[in-house]
Amino acid sequence: MLSILxxxxxxxxFVTAYDFYGCFSYPNxxxxxxxxxxxIFGASCPDTCTAQGKKYSYEYxxxxxxxxxxxxxxxxxxxxxxxxxxxxxENCEPGYTDFGxxxxxxxxxxxxxxxxxxxxxxxxxxxxxxxxFECFDHCGSHTYARLYFNGGEPQGNCFCYDDNSLWATRPxxxxxxxxxxxxxxxxxxxxxxxxxxxxxxxxxxxRLCPEGLTACGLSSVNxxxxxxxxxxxxxxxxxxxxxxxxxxxxxxxxxxxxxxCTALAGVxxxxxxxxVGQCEILACEEGHVLKDQICxxxxxxxxx
Numbered sequence: 424m425l426s427i428l429x430x431x432x433x434x435x436x437f438v439t440a441y442d443f444y445g446c447f448s449y450p451n452x453x454x455x456x457x458x459x460x461x462x463i464f465g466a467s468c469p470d471t472c473t474a475q476g477k478k479y480s481y482e483y484x485x486x487x488x489x490x491x492x493x494x495x496x497x498x499x500x501x502x503x504x505x506x507x508x509x510x511x512x513e514n515c516e517p518g519y520t521d522f523g524x525x526x527x528x529x530x531x532x533x534x535x536x537x538x539x540x541x542x543x544x545x546x547x548x549x550x551x552x553x554x555x556f557e558c559f560d561h562c563g564s565h566t567y568a569r570l571y572f573n574g575g576e577p578q579g580n581c582f583c584y585d586d587n588s589l590w591a592t593r594p595x596x597x598x599x600x601x602x603x604x605x606x607x608x609x610x611x612x613x614x615x616x617x618x619x620x621x622x623x624x625x626x627x628x629x630r631l632c633p634e635g636l637t638a639c640g641l642s643s644v645n646x647x648x649x650x651x652x653x654x655x656x657x658x659x660x661x662x663x664x665x666x667x668x669x670x671x672x673x674x675x676x677x678x679x680x681x682x683x684c685t686a687l688a689g690v691x692x693x694x695x696x697x698x699v700g701q702c703e704i705l706a707c708e709e710g711h712v713l714k715d716q717i718c719x720x721x722x723x724x725x726x727x
């Protein structure tokens with residue numbers, strides 16, 4: 424009876440757990456396959472594939488230009504080819520004009536992905552593996568499994584440990600090539616890990632713009648907006664000229680809103696830049712002189 428209960432607990436744990444496998448290049452990782460459209464604020468791709476009993480989920484997304492992303496999901500038992508793994512998971516952010524790269528997750532695993540860390544360049548004997556499951560099987564009852572990818576090679580390198588002293592104090596990374604992917608045996612992932620995954624997934628889906636850009640309204644009468652880098656755009660420097668999308672009460676005098684640097688009095692339209700959210704004047708119109716970052720009209724000239 425105890426063995427039956429234990430098996431049920433393991434099964435329940437495995438079908439609800441999934442691990443980050445890596446960011447793989449689009450469309451190569453799909454090998455000609457096309458994912459199912461999950462909608463704008465669709466269900467979790469790993470959860471969808473886990474419910475189907477598949478070992479892997481391949482998710483790739485694209486920004487819509489409005490709230491939400493178009494999310495596509497391909498479920499399969501076929502592992503990704505390691506030669507297509509990308510340098511850093513930021514490549515798997517939703518694409519702005521085309522699809523981003525493919526986030527691959529593994530399901531039904533006895534290990535939980537912890538994080539990536541820089542390599543301490545130790546000399547150790549590794550075991551070549553073709554899939555993350557081969558590494559997990561190889562590590563058996565060890566507490567930790569570590570994967571290492573060189574990029575452009577059809578295999579990964581697997582290591583097994585019973586403690587984390589080798590990397591515990593090393594800086595965490597965004598999983599670049601040459602970094603260590605750390606997995607920990609954990610048949611019952613903590614509620615904290617589950618909450619963190621759910622929160623990050625929700626934030627990613629509901630962002631209006633790619634990381635580093637701000638959603639600025641195109642007018643005050645509709646919900647159209649564009650994604651702008653307010654730290655470098657000279658026409659929306661330091662903030663949105665009209666309003667941030669969904670924040671219509673924002674001031675528009677440059678205090679909380681932005682500044683159109685090209686419209687400043689006496690400034691040559693091509694002689695001004697936006698640097699870290701501040702207008703930096705380089706040249707003035709004819710009849711003006713630059714003093715203390717202000718174009719001052721010479722005698723007999725009027726500022727436009």
